[in-house]
Every structure is written in structure tokens, then in C-alpha cells.
Amino acid sequence: MAQSLVKLVSVFALSASAVGVAQAQDTKIALGMSGWTGFAPLTLADKAGIFKKNGLDVELKMIPQKDRHLALASGSIQCAATTVETHVAWNANGVPITQIFQMDKSYGADGIAVRNDVKSFADLKGKTVAVSAPGTAPYFGLAWMLSKNGMSMKDVKLVSLEPQPAAQAFVAGQNDAAMTYEPYLSTVRANPQAGKILATTLDYPMVMDTVGCDPKWLKANPKAAAALTKSYFDALEMVKAEPAKANELMGSAVKQSGEAFAKSSAYLRWQDHAANQKFFAGEIQDFMKQAAAILLEAGVIRKLPDDYSAMVDTQFIK
Structure with missing residues (x-):
């Protein structure tokens, strides 16, 4: 009886594992980004199997920032990592994207x-x-x-x-x-x-990055968006727990040694869960309005956005 029970438990464990893999394969996300040091926790989540553990099959696509909105508009990516003011510009220029979590702030990077x-x-x-x-x-x-x-x-x-x-x-x-x-x-x-x-950016603190997703995709895939957000925070935990291994994995994406990558990342601050909650409580809204004025002056956008609140969804960082 005991042996039968053990076998039964083993079968259930294997089945659960298989289901987990299936979920990872079923929930696909194509995310546009670049080799910017601040985005490296996404690379870590990919290389360390964190995305897969959280039931995601994420394809990280290296796309120049100037072309990322085109990939979003065409549907070839569902989410993108970029600076806050770029999200503002995309929305103002007819490519809607909703920010769901903050990744980093530049401190001299x-x-x-x-x-x-x-x-x-x-x-x-x-x-x-x-x-x-x-x-x-x-x-x-x-x-x-x-x-x-x-x-x-x-x-x-x-x-x-x-x-x-x-x-x-x-x-x-x-x-x-x-x-x-x-x-x-x-x-x-x-x-x-x-x-x-x-x-x-130590003199002019205006570079901060967030991950955003297509609003329609976001509405249809809230669990995937939550898992994507969790994966980022899990990657930050790995950086704390295993810094040497994490730096090697992140550095490999930009052909840097772990030591060289650690030096580069010293010029920015990745934003944990608490920092995200603080940022989305008001700071991001104030910055978006300042950024929009500069974007208008520089000719990047033709008019100021009508609705800044539509550019943010805080449910995934609560």
C-alpha cells in the first residue's frame, strides 16, 4: 500500500511537471529590448530559466529603440522595455502601450x-x-x-x-x-x-526604464503579465543571492565578463517591488508630463497626450 502510494505521488509529480512545461510553452511573449545594462535582469530571467519557472515562453528580441514601436504596432512583439518618455512618445504618436513595471533608474549610466x-x-x-x-x-x-x-x-x-x-x-x-x-x-x-x-544622469536624472505591453494583449493575458512582472523581481533576487553567477549571465549577452558587467551596472539602480510601488504612486505621472513638454519642443510629438493615466497599469506590482 505504501509503495503504491509512493508510485501514485510520483505519477502526480511527473504530471504536474509536465503541465508546468506545457504552460510555459503555451504562454508565449515576444519582448523587444536592447543591450542596455538596465534591461539585463530580463536576460537573466531568460538564461537562468526564471521565465520558464513562472510558466512563460519568452522570446527576447533585440530591436533598436527607434524601431521597437514598429514591431509593437505590427504585432511581432507584445511587450517592450524602454524609457518612460519613449512610452509617452509612442502613445502620443498612435502606438498604444501600457507600462506595468519599472526596471531601472540611471545613476550616471x-x-x-x-x-x-x-x-x-x-x-x-x-x-x-x-x-x-x-x-x-x-x-x-x-x-x-x-x-x-x-x-x-x-x-x-x-x-x-x-x-x-x-x-x-x-x-x-x-x-x-x-x-x-x-x-x-x-x-x-x-x-x-x-x-x-x-x-x-547624475547631473540630469531623466532616464528611467519600464516594461510595457500592448493594451489589448494585456487585457487578454493578465496572468502572463503578472508572471512577467514576477520574473523580473525574481531575477533581482538572484542578483542578490548569486551575484557572480548573475553578472556572468547578464554580461554574456553584451559580450562582457561578469566583472566588467558589474562595473557597468554600478551606474544604475534596478528597482525592486517597493521601489516600483513608490514610483507608480506619483513620480511617474509627474515625469511623464515634464517629458512630454520636452518631446513636444524637440518635435518628437506633435501634441501633448490627452490621458497619461492610460499609459500605466499598477495591478501587477501590488
Whole structure:
């Protein structure tokens, strides 16, 4: 009888395991992102099996920020990781997306590199700045910094380059300045002869990232959205519990060693459950309104959004 009971329990255990795998295979999410250090917990959730454990089959698609909304609009991705102001721009330009959790805040991980003879933003007038296309975080960051110094994008000459090639070109002697972020900003930090970092998000705190999903998909898949949110928080727990292993896994996605990745991530703060609750309680709404004004001034959006509350759904972080 005892042996039969053991066998029965074993059968049920195997069946439950099989069901779990089936659920992971059934609940598919394609999520657009980039190699930005702040998004790395998503990579960790993928590589460490956290998504699968939470019943998800997630495909992380590396898509440039300037193209991510097109993938969302076409339905090739259901969710995307990007900066808060980019969510605002997408919504304002007719691509609805609802933010469900915050990933990170930049503490010096985004910045503008300049030649050593540039002493202030005023010295950038008429200079050539390499920066990503309109609608991206670097473009917004440059617009924000210039605005805070009484200038606008019209005061500089723009060269369209993504963060990695922008940093590489700057170190190679091209352009007068470059707007970039980690891990590529560290390329500039490691080559002081090429120039210096004029300002970062320590001086201008305006880079914060969230994960958002298509509103229709979100309404149809609340359990998957909850599991996606939980997976992010589980990944942060792994970073705390097994930092060496976690850093190696996260660094591998951007061809960095665990040690190099740890140095890059020191310039940002991943946001845990408590930080998320605080952020969504009011801070995000205030920032979105400030960001929208800068986006309008920079010509990224044509009019201010009608409804900021529709851009946020807090049920998954409660």
C-alpha cells in the first residue's frame, strides 16, 4: 500500500511537471529590448530559466529603440522595455502601450562625451553631436540636457548613430560629442585621451526604464503579465543571492565578463517591488508630463497626450 502510494505521488509529480512545461510553452511573449545594462535582469530571467519557472515562453528580441514601436504596432512583439518618455512618445504618436513595471533608474549610466576643450554646454553650440534617432532615449537625453541649459537641438549639428557606434566613433576621433549609455559609455571612460564626460544622469536624472505591453494583449493575458512582472523581481533576487553567477549571465549577452558587467551596472539602480510601488504612486505621472513638454519642443510629438493615466497599469506590482 505504501509503495503504491509512493508510485501514485510520483505519477502526480511527473504530471504536474509536465503541465508546468506545457504552460510555459503555451504562454508565449515576444519582448523587444536592447543591450542596455538596465534591461539585463530580463536576460537573466531568460538564461537562468526564471521565465520558464513562472510558466512563460519568452522570446527576447533585440530591436533598436527607434524601431521597437514598429514591431509593437505590427504585432511581432507584445511587450517592450524602454524609457518612460519613449512610452509617452509612442502613445502620443498612435502606438498604444501600457507600462506595468519599472526596471531601472540611471545613476550616471547615460551621458554625453565631449572633447577636452569643451567646458560647458554653451561650448557645444554649432558642434557635431552623435546621437540616436528622434524617439530614442539618447535623443531625449540630449534634448533634456540642452533645454536645462537654455539651448535646443537646433543649436547643435546632429549625426545619427546608435549608442555603441557613437561611443566607438568618438573614441576614434570622429564628431565633437556623443550621447551614449552603458556599457558603451565605459568605452569613453577608459579612453580619457579622446575626451571626457560633460554630464550624466547624475547631473540630469531623466532616464528611467519600464516594461510595457500592448493594451489589448494585456487585457487578454493578465496572468502572463503578472508572471512577467514576477520574473523580473525574481531575477533581482538572484542578483542578490548569486551575484557572480548573475553578472556572468547578464554580461554574456553584451559580450562582457561578469566583472566588467558589474562595473557597468554600478551606474544604475534596478528597482525592486517597493521601489516600483513608490514610483507608480506619483513620480511617474509627474515625469511623464515634464517629458512630454520636452518631446513636444524637440518635435518628437506633435501634441501633448490627452490621458497619461492610460499609459500605466499598477495591478501587477501590488
